[in-house]
Amino acid sequence: MPRAATRQRKQSKFRRLITPAIAIAALAYFGFHAMNGELGLVGRALIENRVAELETELGELTKERQQLVARVSLLRPESLDPDMLDERARLTLNLANTNELVVLRPGHRY
Incomplete structure (x- = not known):
């Protein structure tokens, strides 16, 4: 009688560990990037700090713009302020x- 063609092999210990090892490696990779990635927890804190800085700068620039708009409105013909006109003329002509x-x-520009 011929011998059976199929043989059962005993699974090695390493073969059983391949799938869990790949899963652990994938979890470690995604976990690391969830913490330290550009949009991770650390990156989010950096983005929030930058947003706060930019909002502060926006507030300062808005305030400066409002002051400039107020000064320009004094130079309009319908609401011409003589003192403002005198100041600008002296500054432009460099006279006193x-x-x-x-x-x-x-450090001030004259």
């Missing part, structure tokens, strides 16, 4: 009266 005191500030 003999009885005026001129204070030069360092």
Whole structure:
């Protein structure tokens, strides 16, 4: 009689560990990037800090813009302020009266 063609092999210990090892490696990879990735927990804190900085800067720039708009409105023909006109003319022409005191500030553009 011929021998049976199929033989059963005993599964090795390493073969049983392949699937759990791949699963653990995938979990470790995704877990690491969930914590340290660009959009992870650490990255989110950095983004929130940057948003806070930009909101502060936006507030300062908005305030500065409002001040500039108020100054420009004083130069419009319908609401021309004589003092503002005098100030701009003296600044542009670089003139002063003999009885005026001129204070030069360092780093200020005249």
